Amino acid sequence: MKQEKILVIGASGQIGVELTLALRKIYGAGNVVASDLREQNELLQGTGPYVSLDVMNKEMLHVQVIRQGITQIYLLAAILSATGEKNPNLAWHLNMQGLLNVLDIAREEKLSKVYWPSSIAVFGPTSPKNDCPQRTIIEPTTVYGISKYAGEFWCNYFFNKYGVDVRSLRYPGLISYKSAPGGGTTDYAIEIFHEAIENKHYDCFLQKDTFLPMMYMPDAIRATIELMEAPSEKIKTRTSYNISAMSFSPENIAAEIKKHIPEFTINYEPDYRQTIANSWPGSIDDNVARNDWGWNPKFDLSAMTIDMLTNLKS
């Protein structure tokens, strides 16, 4: 079997750090090249090769792919929902052109696989609020959601037209303690843990009854690797798969934290991110992913809360 050599683009971000470390355990440290526009995250330092790279510079990216003998790319560089609404042009430009650069190079260099995440942000106010299915009305109202939905169809196009084995997941809000989130609407569910431990209080930017789909990072990393390692014939959706683990509101997570930190208090001060959250489903139906390649989450709200608090306190 040919030895895979992986390039992770956006490796210093919230997902990139943990995904790079997980891939290095599987493929060997030297076979997973981390890259980012910003400096290497401290958790990656000394764990394997790193190159400074701008995904918008196609020539530079192409040179690195050839020079490093890259066979797979994980593209994580993007602008997320909240930051995207502040700078729609930049979000569209990076999220689209970055993906097209990677897909073009994957086609030209005949890479074995590409991973690119979509998001529950593809769904809009006209999609079903509860157990939102894989195939349904999809009319996103954020620039981030529009870019993700367009990106899904570019992936589908490159698979059908050029045979590029590109795979994708519609991640829900991801919760983690190792690296900081990058400007999303679901970031409150990470901030709340830090504030609960440091200040025993959190001012939440969403209303208390705003349900959103969420997932703990270990489940997201496992889902990504399981999707990428599944036999090609099992991957029947070449746009992007719904995946789900839990659904909760700020009030629910506050109550869960209070079980461990009884003096914790929360105040609700909704801002512009409330409009974004209101446009998304509260929960996701991921039966297609479960049936096609065996997806199954492990962490619920209670298990995640215990793990987050334990790790953040230590």
Ligand code: NAD
């Ligand atoms: P993040 O913002 O934490 O990380 C993105 C990284 O990309 C950053 O380190 C940034 O420096 C880098 N980057 C930005 N522009 C770049 C460029 N031009 N060239 C190279 N690198 C560049 O984001 P994340 O949360 O890790 O998300 C990764 C992917 O997963 C994104 O596509 C995002 O849309 C998707 N996603 C994330 C979540 C979540 O909850 N974190 C949910 C759904 C989908």
Ligand code: AKB
């Ligand atoms: C965001 O809130 O923008 C992300 C996402 C759900 O894509 N966490």
